[in-house]
Amino acid sequence: MMIGGGAGEYVVTVESDVEIRNLIDSGQDEEDFTELTVGGQACEYPTTYLVNLEMVKMAIMEIFFETSAQLNWGIIVK
Template sequence: MITIYEEQRKGAAADTTEYSHASFDKCMEVIRRMDGFTRSQVTIRHMENTIMIGGGSNEFIVTVETGTTIHNLLSTPEEDDEFIELTVGGQACEFPQKYVVSLELVETALLHLLADSSTELHWEMIEK
């Protein structure tokens, strides 16, 4: 089962809309609405995984939390000292460039996580 939590900021407060029994297509529809300002965070629960997507307007951060690890999707496996400012959950934050991915890479990662499609992705894994 897939459950989506879409956050929409209204100043300092946020409204969260829940979509139960969602599909992959619904996930992508909600993510495409992310503008990096009023809509800058989407959380997807699937099985025992929590998938958090931040940003918007074709610059995203994807983090997957399991029971034992945190996985950050990487745009490139190489180290990069540059930082990019993105708004996530209404907060402007600086992230290393290697964490900033395109909408296409978000879609590929979701297909891999939700539909078990095999694809080669680069992830940074952090043990809890």
């Protein structure tokens, strides 16, 4: 699991042997991009990938503690 960002905007990515999952905020415009600094490097991310801290916490609970947070994930099959 990779969590990056700050100041209320975060990107959450989970990678396995078979897929890459990005946490999605479905309330955002799919065509917009926002600059976010992750790991000291500024990058343009789809605005749908930017989530708040509460969604980050729910993603941690879902991935590591197998709770059902009913989050939206964009899935890229490898």
